[in-house]
Amino acid sequence: MFLFFLAVIMIYSSHSVDTKIYKLNDLSKKVVMVENEFIEKRKEIVKIKMESNIKIQLSDRGIAPSLNPPTKIVITKE
């Protein structure tokens, strides 16, 4: 009776380990997909924020990159 009980527990635990493996595999697939999505989005951002792209997008409105460097006012104590 005890051995039977032990066998049932062993079978149950082995099954639950297998279920966890399926779950882990599924989750790691999801992680990879989410990671990929992140990289894809970052790639898009990189392309969008490039000056050459912004220049093209804004050229219709007559806006172009300025060649005048900005001026920074520095106040000294002395």
Next chain:
Amino acid sequence: MENNFLLRLYVVGILMLIFSLGIFYKLFQIQFIDGDKYRKIAEDKTVKNFITEPVRGNLYSNDGSILATSVLKYDIFVDTKIISDKIFQTEVSSLCEKISKFKKSNSNYECTRIKKARKNNNRYLNLFRNVDIKSLGKIKRFPILKYGSIKGGLIIENKISREYPFGKIAERTIGYERIDENGNFRGVGLEHAFGRFLRGKNGLVTKRKISNGQWKILDNNLNISPVNGSNVYTTIDIEIQDIVHDNLLEQTINFEADHSSAIVMEVSTGKIKAISNFGRTVEGKYYEKLNYAVGESIEPGSTFKLMSVISLFEDNAIDTIQKIDTKNGKLNFYGFDVRDSKEGGYGEINMMDIFRLSSNTGIVSAVNDFYKNRPITFVDRISNIGIDRSLGIEIKGEPKPKFPHPDDNTWNGLSLPWMAYGYGISLTPLQILTFYNSIANNGEMVKPKFLERVTTSDGHDYKFKKEVINSSVCSKNTLDIVNKMLYDVVQHPNGTAYNIKSKYFNISGKTGTTQVDYNSESINYNSTFVGFFPSHKPKYSCIITVNKPNKKIGYYGSTVAGPVFKNIAEKIMSKYPNHLEFSVEEIERELMDNRITSINQ
């Protein structure tokens, strides 16, 4: 009758006994005699060693923008047989429409393809290749495919693909790496140069097969975890790279050049901030064909006059006042002419003028007169500075500079005068720039640097310091003189590059208009401009080379390469604010004055 029956029974019984004995023998044999063999076969089928490939590291620009990364790409197939008739009939046409819209193909063509595949019981019809995760999400919602693998026959396969977010920008410099059939790593650019960091190490894991075709990791001591590749941060500045790419491409197209290259380097550290190359295809389009900036050795022409001048001043051969005859703009050595671009020459002028006007006859006279009886002194000077050696950069394909030596069999009466104005020798644009950068960097020649830092997968950070090739290429006095000369080329109204003078800051540099294919009938030119900015406290040095521009449009270094330099410099410098300093007292005084004025009014 009864005996007959018993006999039959015995015969059957004996036969069954023999049969069962046979089974028992076979069982015994399988279990004990051949047991090990079969256990091994079973183990081989259910337990396997898997090589776990590491994730290749990312390649970043200096601000952390991804230059190269590994992502998953998907191939999508459909099992046309598994789909029920009802679903197929009702949804196939809308699926075809969606596919054709996605692929920008013909809907009828897609429909015929799918229907034909179903007729032929095709269980593995390819629908899409190399789609990204975003597109995969859309495709999964297409008619039929939305029912998944069992009802809709959807089969998704993934593979790791190397992605380059910047596409054509710095394509050749970022490069790639592949494994050839012999298992060796082959490639170009930074991807290959830093492959040893990016690759990582393979792991090994033992797995046992469980149900549903899945594998369970066995916990034994033989498992080795893969070491993922390190992330490599390069010195490339994507903003500057974008500017350089845009401006160089525009000029290369405008002048219908064969190829061109540009490099921007940070003066004090030698960090390469941008590197662009364009080569023309047969159709007349341009793309990053080869890394000309690193791998193409060219005759430097007038840009080499800087070296000649340094040598003359270091050997006290001349001073800044002494007049040199430009020989009416024409010199002859053994039947070969050295000519000035200005017909008739410039008369008698000093070295400052010679350099500013880029007089070939002036510089050749000065070098030839002083070194003709001791050419070894001139050659040794070049060697001491260190520009006759390769830079030893990580990107493969850097040729060794070529300089004739008086001990060579090929040395002749033309070698020295030709060398004086940059012919008969060859250097890559990067090697020329490294030399000019040393002048901007107070005489310290630094090795061009592509690698900023490496972050390993376990979080360790390794930074790379600058490497000095020569701590002082010339004396302080000579340095001051040549700095003034380079400044005058752009800032002085008579300078060859006065046309690129900027109203925002000062530029120093030297033009080069070198003849190429001069031994053939059709002479072409290589237009170069190399220099640094801002002149008083140089931040960046830069070289532009445009090879074989259309002569009818223009070919001078100042008209072809110079304007690109100016545009790049102005755009880079527009990111650095000018500082206006005020003291608190000044502001208070100003405020007080304003108050008094307003009260008076």
